[in-house]
Amino acid sequence: MAVTLVWFRDDLRISDNPALAAAADSGDDVVACYVLDEETEGIRPRGGASRWWLHHSLAALTATLEDLGIPLVLRRGAAAEVLPRLVDECSAHAVVWNRRYGLAERTADAAVKTAFSENGISATSYQANLLYEPWEVTSGTKEPYKVFTPFWRACLTFRTPRRPLPAPDTLHGPRLDSEGLDDWALPPTEPEWIRGLQETWTPGEAGAQERLDDFLDSGAEGYNENRERPGMQSTSMLSPHLRFGEISPFEVWHAAQDHKDTSTAHDIRAFGSELGWREFSWQLLYFNPDLATVNHRSEFDAFAWEDPTTADLSAWQHGTTGYPLIDAGMRQLHGIGWMHNRVRMATASFLIKNLMIDWRVGEKWFWERLVDADPASNAFNWQWVAGSGADASPxxxxxxxxxxxxxxDPEGRYLLRFVPELTEADNLHEPWKGSAPGYPEPIVDLKESRERALSAYKALPKS
Known part of the structure; x- marks a missing residue:
């Protein structure tokens, strides 16, 4: 029987997976593979938290595919070398995958597609992980949008996102030799960190669906008002599941829309706009592939960043700055590989503006520590806070x-959860104004550091 090879990447699910659906609908035997590509030039190595998540997500996908009737074949190496060998092993006449949008990934995919086509192998890619392709929604001058609000308005006018595709009921195909997932040694070995990740997250498609259901059942109503409060369970925490493609934005979008009623319409609209920011970030990366390393606004190239002292940077990284909100956020990041968005903005602002440390230093730390770090949103958000990005905060x-x-966090629920030594503080929000046993003094004065940052900004050439 004819064989179609399905190449999984950042789409580790069987529901609403267009590439897998096309293979299943063809009637062919199906071979599913995942290639751990750490050799292709330009593809950024994963951080430690992402490697932990990837390990468990691949384990979950392996089990799901086995239930459908086929294994997940694991191979390590440059995709351009591994995939042709797999095609030869299973005599595949077609290869299918879902698109990626970083420049290095697009370049690699295009080279693979060309090589297969030249050798008579059908190679087809599909839209799966964005509601809108980055090139689809452009301004009246056919340029990519630089401001979020008109971009998202244009998206919603352009097309209603398609309905999700069903998962296949069964699959069949040959069994090829596979490398062992444990042999890849993906997860970091820091015991405290690993324990926090394990206690918080359930990587995989089932875990993603459970997160979505829990949010719609208990968190959607009041979302618009409560999402800024880190001490409440008021956000979906779907970001890592979306990052690894364990759930598609189409599934999230339509589940939310189907849940909407008169009492939640405003909340669902606000929740949908968060998917919009994800789309905007990917469009920006598509047209600006060096987003993680180059200022989007070139005048910031002249900014007078300070050389970070080891002590200040370490205090920020490990949550010992003497400012409760910053320390709580950084300890949450260290503990569970995730941080509430409001606190992400505050911790980034503190590093960039109070400590005058280049935003790229923070972007790299978050890349290493966040389970949801992706090439678009991580870089976009750091540039947004720095003021150097598109539609950025000044x-x-x-x-x-x-x-x-x-x-x-007026009652300090969030602060006390992650900085328990503040339990005995006289002043929870400004512990240096009273007694706070065991809690450090502030590493920088807020007023003085603010004035220093503004002085450096005023010295920039005007765009």
Whole structure:
């Protein structure tokens, strides 16, 4: 029987997987593979948290595919070398995959597609992980959007996202030799970190669906008002599942829309706009592939960043700055590989503006530590806070961590969860104004550091 090879990447699911659906619908035997490609030039190596997630997500996908009747074949190496060998082993006449949007990934995929086509092998890619292709929605001048609001408005006008595709009921195909997942040694070995990840997350398609159901059942109503409060369970926490493609944005979008009623319409609209920001980030990366290393606004190339002291950077990384909101956020990141979005903005602002450390230093740390770090959103969000990105927060908007915690965590639920030594503090939000046994003094003065940052910004050439 004819064989179609399905190449899994950032789409580790069977539901609403267009490439897998096409293979199943063809009636062919199906061979499913995942290639751990750490050799292709330009593809950024995964951080430790992502490697932990990938290990468990691949284990979950392996079990799901086995239930359908086929294994997941694991191979390590450059995809351009591994895939032709797999095609020869199973005598595949077709290869299918879902698209990626980083420049290095697109270049690699195009080379693979060309090589197969020249050798008479059908190679087809599908849209699976974005509601809108980055090139589809452009401004009136046919340029990519630089501001989110008109971009998202144009998306919603352009086309209603398609309905999700069903998962195949059964699959059949030959069994090829596979490398062992444990032999890849993907997860980091730091015991405390691993324990926190294991206690918080369930990687895989089932875990993604459970997160979505829980959010719609208990968190959607009031989302627009409560999403800024880190001490409440008010966000979906779907971001790592979307990052690894364990659930598609089409599934999330339509599940939310189907859940909408008169009491939740405003909340569902706000939730949908968060998917919109994800789309906007990927469009920006598509047209600006060096987003993680180059200022989108070139005037920031002249910014006078300070050389980070080992002590200050370490205090920020490990949550010992003396500012409760910053420390709680960084400890949450260290503990579970994730951080509430409001706190992400505050911790990034503190590093960039109060410590005057280049945003790229923070972007690299988050890349290593976040389970949801992807090439688009991570870089986009750091540039947004720095003021150097598209539709960015102005540089002179400096998050005051005291005002932020008083406003969004007034009772200190979030602070006390991650900084338990504050239990005995006289002043929860400003512990240096009283007794706070065991808690460090602030490493920098907020007023003085703000003035220093604004002075450096004023010295920039105007765009």
């Amino acid at each position: 540089y002179f908007r400096i998050f005051n961590p005291v005002l932020q915690s008083r406003k969004f």
